């Protein structure tokens with residue numbers, strides 16, 4: 001490692017690839033993959049390898065605080081003192097008048113762990129409300145419930161190194177070829193080296209991931225539980241289950257058996273829109289595997305029945321005893337770089353730090369004592385979509401949005417717009433003036449970006465990385481954590497006078513002592529000198545924990561894993577009707593990230609897709625008199641999108657697909673997929689139903 005080289009981690013997806021940033025004598029930076037990094041071994045995807053363009057181009061950056069006194073006034077440039085004094089003044093007055101639940105924070109899976117920790121301490125410990133939620137609510141909250149109910153805690157059991165040890169993969173509701181490219185590259189190499197490895201992909205679309213599969217189950221959207229149960233039934237019938245594991249290490253198998261036996265394979269196949277043979281083939285591949293890994297993302301989680309879908313999937317690992325041993329286990333792939341770190345520090349409205357439970361009085365008291373505050377409110381906070389509902393209804397008055405762009409990313413954009421317009425006070429803390437939500441702020445705070453601040457992140461496999469500061473932030477932009485501590489001090493709260501980010505991290509690490517995510521022996525010095533660690537790291541010489549549950553002891557009271565039974569197998573989304581006969585599903589494309597405030601700046605990342613297109617099945621296009629390349633109007637009960645059509649048989653009959661990235665980049669909000677999406681959420685995980693909105697499509 002040379003002096004002008006800095007090791008850090010990619011700021012995009014949850015794979016968490018290691019990056020080496022090189023600086024020349026003029027401080028120009030370039031990036032390359034870190035060959036010594038255990039995750040990517042030198043590889044980077046298109047997004048990662050172009051990160052230096054994003055870091056160098058500051059033309060879109062917010063450079064100083066801006067404020068407007070009313071919505072009819074223009075923004076004025078103000079000092080940090082004026083900006084944060086106003087924020088503190090407004091928050092104090094709203095809390096005095098309407099109570100602490102009248103304010104809230106909406107943060108991001110891209111925040112560093114220290115930022116997440118301080119935002120939570122500030123909100124839950126000092127402002128006196130649990131109204132802090134994160135855009136990870138849109139991403140992983142159904143998986144979090146799945147893990148908690150099955151294992152007793154939100155614990156991803158396995159590691160990427162298990163990929164090379166497995167011989168069967170069940171990839172469902174995920175397109176890692178686009179969304180987790182380096183992880184997928186490892187899977188491709190494993191299959192190339194071991195052709196007998198079996199890959200099953202479940203997706204209504206024939207994605208690049210599905211093209212690589214031995215078996216593609218192109219199911220009707222929303223039928224995942226029926227499919228997973230049918231596979232479970234077949235495994236039981238063929239005695240391809242681990243009776244020993246079930247008997248000694250699980251609870252409620254008999255309930256599960258009865259549940260899956262209630263639907264025949266023939267019925268299941270009809271409901272899912274596939275054949276009985278395909279179900280049998282999938283069960284045979286899973287049942288004959290030595291190491292079986294399931295991988296999933298938004299196709300399962302972003303659903304009105306996302307929690308139940310997670311139950312039905314994780315149950316397949318339990319009946320086969322494929323957990324806590326090499327090359328096996330359920331593996332949710334987080335979308336954002338630090339969604340996992342946020343969960344660790346309690347970055348959701350219903351969580352407390354260190355996997356403690358907000359509904360448990362002792363846990364609340366423990367956290368209050370640690371932070372030296374009287375109490376933590378027992379009222380569950382509002383979740384992401386609930387906060388915007390509360391702003392729209394007037395129940396909540398102020399929101400502070402950090403590092404996320406809800407005007408593009410939240411379901412039903414027009415409702416989000418109404419909510420922000422109705423709020424009495426909106427703070428937007430971001431790096432880019434191109435984030436659409438900035439336009440709705442009363443106070444705009446410029447934040448430091450990747451490479452401009454230090455902190456830590458945890459990737460999908462529980463791997464904690466240290467990210468050093470490598471370059472100066474432009475203008476007056478400041479690290480998010482510094483802004484939050486400054487605000488807390490202006491609110492007259494004790495407990496936010498840190499001398500460094502390292503001190504904040506040490507405070508959080510100390511809080512984990514004795515827990516199942518114990519990293520009390522970790523610090524910046526170890527992370528800098530020894531590299532990344534997978535939690536828990538419970539002693540000073542400990543090297544981290546690649547795999548959980550190897551002793552088959554789970555975190556439930558009985559130490560057994562629980563079979564959870566979905567209360568329904570039916571999709572509770574709004575189904576197609578005569579007015580809206582097609583199902584819209586949304587997702588990512590290969591070279592763009594979230595709402596494009598970063599990747600949208602890099603011209604070479606626009607060569608794959610320069611604008612959004614609607615994928616529509618050839619037969620649906622024929623019926624609707626649409627030709628390839630036609631501009632089409634997509635309508636739902638909530639809004640309209642106008643884009644070009646791409647005719648393909650890769651998307652199932654009756655289903656259309658739109659990418660979720662575009663906001664106002666093309667000078668119109670008619671490219672925004674979330675104009676259309678419905679407002680349903682999973683009643684347990686509170687995750688939105690992005691993957692199933694009924695729409696109509698016609699030539700424009």
Ligand code: SF4
Nearest residue numbers: 010012013017045048
């Ligand atoms: Fe970054 Fe994810 Fe690509 Fe790795 S796979 S380079 S973490 S975007």
